[in-house]
Amino acid sequence: MAEMMYWQGILRAHDEEMARDPLVFAMGEDIGVAGGTYKATSGLFAKYGEQRVIDTPISENSYTGIGVGAAMVGARPIVEIMSVNFAWLAMDQLMNNAAKIHYMSGGRIRCPFVMRVPGGTAHQLGAQHSARMEKVFMGISGLRVVTPATPRDAYGLLKSAVRCDDPVVIIEHESMYNLKGEIPDTEFFTPLEGVEVMRQGKDVSIFAYNISVHWALDAAQKLAQEHGIDAEVIDLRALKPMDRAGIAASVRKTHRAIVVEEDEAPVGVGSEVMAILNEECFFELDAAPVRVHALDVPIPYNRRLEKAAIPNAGDVVAAVRKMLGR
Amino acid sequence: MDATDQKRLLREMLFARRFEERCAEAYHERQIGGFLHLYPGEEACAIGVLEKARTGSDYVVTGYRDHIHALKSGMNPKALMAELFGKEAGCSKGRGGSMHLFDPDVRFMGGYALVGGPFPLAAGFAKTIQLRGGDEISICFLGDGANNQGTFHETMNMASLWNLPVLFVCENNLYGIGTAIERSTVEINQYKRVAPYGIEAAQCDGQDIDVVMAHAEKAVQHVREKRKPYFLELMTYRLRGHSMSDSGAYRSKEEVEEWAQRDPIGIYKRRLLDAGVVSEDEFHAMDKAIQDEIENEVVRFAAESPEPRVEDIARYVYTEGGKQPWLK
Numbered sequence: 001m002a003e004m005m006y007w008q009g010i011l012r013a014h015d016e017e018m019a020r021d022p023l024v025f026a027m028g029e030d031i032g033v034a035g036g037t038y039k040a041t042s043g044l045f046a047k048y049g050e051q052r053v054i055d056t057p058i059s060e061n062s063y064t065g066i067g068v069g070a071a072m073v074g075a076r077p078i079v080e081i082m083s084v085n086f087a088w089l090a091m092d093q094l095m096n097n098a099a100k101i102h103y104m105s106g107g108r109i110r111c112p113f114v115m116r117v118p119g120g121t122a123h124q125l126g127a128q129h130s131a132r133m134e135k136v137f138m139g140i141s142g143l144r145v146v147t148p149a150t151p152r153d154a155y156g157l158l159k160s161a162v163r164c165d166d167p168v169v170i171i172e173h174e175s176m177y178n179l180k181g182e183i184p185d186t187e188f189f190t191p192l193e194g195v196e197v198m199r200q201g202k203d204v205s206i207f208a209y210n211i212s213v214h215w216a217l218d219a220a221q222k223l224a225q226e227h228g229i230d231a232e233v234i235d236l237r238a239l240k241p242m243d244r245a246g247i248a249a250s251v252r253k254t255h256r257a258i259v260v261e262e263d264e265a266p267v268g269v270g271s272e273v274m275a276i277l278n279e280e281c282f283f284e285l286d287a288a289p290v291r292v293h294a295l296d297v298p299i300p301y302n303r304r305l306e307k308a309a310i311p312n313a314g315d316v317v318a319a320v321r322k323m324l325g326r
Numbered sequence: 327m328d329a330t331d332q333k334r335l336l337r338e339m340l341f342a343r344r345f346e347e348r349c350a351e352a353y354h355e356r357q358i359g360g361f362l363h364l365y366p367g368e369e370a371c372a373i374g375v376l377e378k379a380r381t382g383s384d385y386v387v388t389g390y391r392d393h394i395h396a397l398k399s400g401m402n403p404k405a406l407m408a409e410l411f412g413k414e415a416g417c418s419k420g421r422g423g424s425m426h427l428f429d430p431d432v433r434f435m436g437g438y439a440l441v442g443g444p445f446p447l448a449a450g451f452a453k454t455i456q457l458r459g460g461d462e463i464s465i466c467f468l469g470d471g472a473n474n475q476g477t478f479h480e481t482m483n484m485a486s487l488w489n490l491p492v493l494f495v496c497e498n499n500l501y502g503i504g505t506a507i508e509r510s511t512v513e514i515n516q517y518k519r520v521a522p523y524g525i526e527a528a529q530c531d532g533q534d535i536d537v538v539m540a541h542a543e544k545a546v547q548h549v550r551e552k553r554k555p556y557f558l559e560l561m562t563y564r565l566r567g568h569s570m571s572d573s574g575a576y577r578s579k580e581e582v583e584e585w586a587q588r589d590p591i592g593i594y595k596r597r598l599l600d601a602g603v604v605s606e607d608e609f610h611a612m613d614k615a616i617q618d619e620i621e622n623e624v625v626r627f628a629a630e631s632p633e634p635r636v637e638d639i640a641r642y643v644y645t646e647g648g649k650q651p652w653l654k
Contacts, residue, residue: 022457023454023457023458025453025457051456051457052457054488056484057480057484057487059476059480059484061446061476061477061480062445062446062449062476062477062480062481062484063446063480063484064446065443065445065446065447065449065450065481066446066449066450066453066481066484067450068446068447068450069387069435069446069447069448069449069450069451069452069453069454070450070451070453070457071450072435072447072450072451073385073435073450073451073455074454074458075453075454075457077450092440092443093446096438096439096443097438097443101436102642102643102645103421103642103643104418104421104422104426105418105421105422105426105428105430105642106416106417106418106419106420106421106422106428106642107419107641107642107645107646108417108418108419108428108429108430109428109430109435109436110645141643142643142644165645166644166645
């Protein structure tokens with residue numbers, strides 16, 4: 001078991017998969033000679049060459065489409081979009097082709113396509129570099145959407161995504177590439193479906209994903225130490241398909257639910273979890289579930305305003321205390 | 327080309343015409359739903375180009391006016407008509423429809439509704455060919471209207487930059503849906519638009535299949551041997567509307583009539599009659615046999631085939647078979 005950074009986990013997954021299968025290749029802006037904006041492909045250009053580690057022009061829709069086409073006839077591309085905001089430009093190829101080709105061909109054509117995108121709000125990057133697009137991807141039939149919260153899952157989810165015959169979008173986070181964590185030395189695969197219990201608890205279930213898992217874990221520690229509240233933290237991890245049974249199982253134990261998301265609330269992960277709680281375990285609830293989420297504004301540049309727009313661990317603590325009345 | 331092949335080509339074009347006309351009837355009878363884009367007038371393009379390709383081995387992709395590209399690629403006409411009728415025996419199991427025909431067994435990769443969407447897909451097939459090695463090529467048929475999409479310019483740039491073996495065939499029928507090309511596009515000669523990307527290109531008559539085949543042979547050879555893209559523009563015309571719901575208000579009867587005089591089947595038939603390859607009687611017998619086949623075998627198969635089961639509606643959203651690695 002070695003301690004690695006998030007970006008190193010992604011790099012290791014690339015390297016192992018590319019070494020194993022000559023039809024696995026990577027493409028994206030600045031991923032080759034420059035080594036990738038977040039170093040997640042560093043060294044691969046020298047090792048595998050320009051045919052398999054491709055520096056693309058700034059043409060997101062068409063290089064995404066080239067990846068989709070390559071996948072349809074047997075290759076396994078890993079397409080990196082430098083920032084999730086730029087993925088809007090690739091939505092036609094992703095939605096109309098990657099997500100639908102298997103279904104509309106009656107199962108005759110598979111599309112083992114992987115898109116990696118750093119999402120989320122970093123530090124004062126402004127509204128056009130701070131988008132969180134999980135709500136868009138998770139609304140599309142035919143896609144799988146996963147979000148690693150740890151270096152271990154950054155590695156394990158990419159490994160699974162490359163082997164999976166369905167198109168997979170992996171949402172990473174701009175602020176998490178240097179996050180450290182343990183990754184087993186032996187090869188492993190993180191499931192592309194199902195939740196993971198990050199902390200066992202009995203008083204309240206905190207549902208989170210990606211960076212908000214860390215807010216939830218920080219909050220849970222503080223709640224235990226300072227308020228005697230035993231919170232369970234669930235990493236949703238797979239946003240599509242979402243693990244309805246896993247969500248309900250935790251609530252059957254705690255009878256209270258809070259959802260924490262970095263995104264603004266309308267039409268998102270939180271609203272989807274709320275709907276699942278209603279549909280799966282309404283009568284298990286002892287309190288109305290609550291969402292902790294970003295404000296519904298384009299992310300402002302000013303640091304103070306930016307911080308005010310995005311929730312944090314303190315907001316989670318406050319929401320839990322309010323719900324439990326202590 | 328010997329007389330047998332010439333007669334076969336004439337038959338293929340006539341079959342394409344009668345097939346599409348029968349589709350129009352079935353649409354009016356409400357056996358075919360949705361949008362239906364038919365190919366009459368343009369038969370020499372798909373049939374002429376693919377006559378010079380290795381169908382079944384080269385990858386073929388196109389837009390929504392895709393029936394004849396699918397047939398010439400080797401799709402069974404029964405599976406095609408069954409798809410149009412929305413049946414389980416259709417080439418896409420009734421999940422695709424007219425605009426989404428697929429037959430990976432003969433490397434016909436679809437049928438797409440978004441104008442310009444297939445450009446990068448075709449380059450992607452070529453990328454996989456490049457990684458695997460081998461001498462297959464990728465062939466992308468699209469209309470002139472697609473060339474005003476960003477994917478046209480983005481894909482031309484990358485296909486040329488990375489030496490991808492793609493033949494881009496532009497079927498220039500002078501209209502993007504119902505807007506004349508000179509009203510939508512500054513450079514109306516489409517083959518000139520790829521020059522800045524360093525792609526070799528040519529323009530030729532798309533109504534005379536002998537001319538199409540001569541140019542296609544050169545184009546295919548270029549892509550296959552040099553492992554570089556090529557752009558071939560075929561000047562053609564659709565004799566029917568853009569789709570079945572076309573008012574026709576954007577073009578004159580005189581213009582349509584003028585192009586009808588250059589019907590690709592008429593041109594080729596006249597040539598074969600003059601050369602004594604086929605007689606008027608033979609042509610009529612051929613036409614009758616085609617219509618009988620379409621009616622008695624193709625349409626009948628489609629009509630009698632079962633519908634997909636509603637219980638199967640969620641099949642194919644994801645792949646099946648337990649191949650996901652975490653399930654091992």
